[in-house]
Amino acid sequence: MNLPDMPHTVAAAFAQVPRSVRARLLDIRRLIFEFSERMGTVGPVTEALRWGEPAYLTQITKSGTTIRLGRSRSAPKDAAIFFNCQTSLVEEFRIQFADEFLFEKNRAVIIPHRRALPENAVKFCLCWALTYHLGECRKQRADS
Template structure:
């Protein structure tokens, strides 16, 4: 799978970050596209800006919730992967992957710009977001976190 070219508006936002943050955000972007391509029913992604940050939507399939990339003021040297704060996603990630990431409230997981990208746990988190609406159909989206097995599908 080839990752699409970065849209110019997204490239402009990424260019405002330090080289280290930009490089890591681009790695996460590549992983988002890879996971989307491998996850059944996700389909093509829409890449746009939301709140001035790169955002990835499952607009065609409506299978998931938006993923945004950026930084948070409390940790400007780290990359933030934002998820909808009205979901249980970040709480679920904290329960299952607390050793792999630090978190910003119920809205983001933080990734250092140095060292290896935690590809396997991050892929599972991204898959959970990209398939969120498929998994929550018929159940209350604010109920307790799903078991880790459901993140691996």
């Protein structure tokens, strides 16, 4: 898959993040675009800045909720994936992946820098967020 060109504002935001965290966040960015390309119901993902952080939205299909990438104040050496705090996503992830991630309240999944990227768990979290209004990934998890 060829990743889309990154908007200049988003590239500038990534450049502000320490190299070790940035590499992990860019891996997560790649997973977002790979997943959205594979899932026909998600449609194209819009990449923009929200609250000064790279954000990913399903603006055309409205299938999902916004995903932001950055660092948490509570764990600045770790990569964080932020989700809309008005959803139940982080609480669901806390139940499913307590051994994979750290969590910040009801807003973020934190991936400790000393661990390998738990790619399957991250993919599943991204799936839930990008299809939040469709419930597709929740159905898959319940069936498995």
